[in-house]
Amino acid sequence: MLKLLVVDDEEEICDFLRIFFEERNFKVSTALSGEEALRKVEVEQPDVCLLDIKMPGLDGIQVLKEVKRRYPKIKVIMVTAIETTEKIEEAVRIGADNYITKPLSLEYLEKDVHQKISDVA
Numbered sequence: 001m002l003k004l005l006v007v008d009d010e011e012e013i014c015d016f017l018r019i020f021f022e023e024r025n026f027k028v029s030t031a032l033s034g035e036e037a038l039r040k041v042e043v044e045q046p047d048v049c050l051l052d053i054k055m056p057g058l059d060g061i062q063v064l065k066e067v068k069r070r071y072p073k074i075k076v077i078m079v080t081a082i083e084t085t086e087k088i089e090e091a092v093r094i095g096a097d098n099y100i101t102k103p104l105s106l107e108y109l110e111k112d113v114h115q116k117i118s119d120v121a
């Protein structure tokens, strides 16, 4: 079973994405902060991480840096509501595998998660 880690400081988004991907046979865990995300990445070694950019404390860019440094094989898809492309460009430079913007298109997201996993296989 493929493992997905959803990271977002908004609990409703975590729950929403968890249910969506569990229905599609992923093993999903969630983290509500960057700090929690790094702990879960270490313990669970997910295949794909959906990572919110804007979070209090450690933000998505900082988490991305750490994840890519320690576990370069984990695919990271940034999730952002931020209109400016600046953060997205920074994330891509650091090694983000893709990004999607809120409001989320679940159809696109599901396709992209599958795509990223088949890149690994």
Ligand SMILES: [Mg+2]
Residues within 6 Å of the ligand: 008, 009, 010, 052, 053, 054, 055
């Ligand atoms: Mg947020």
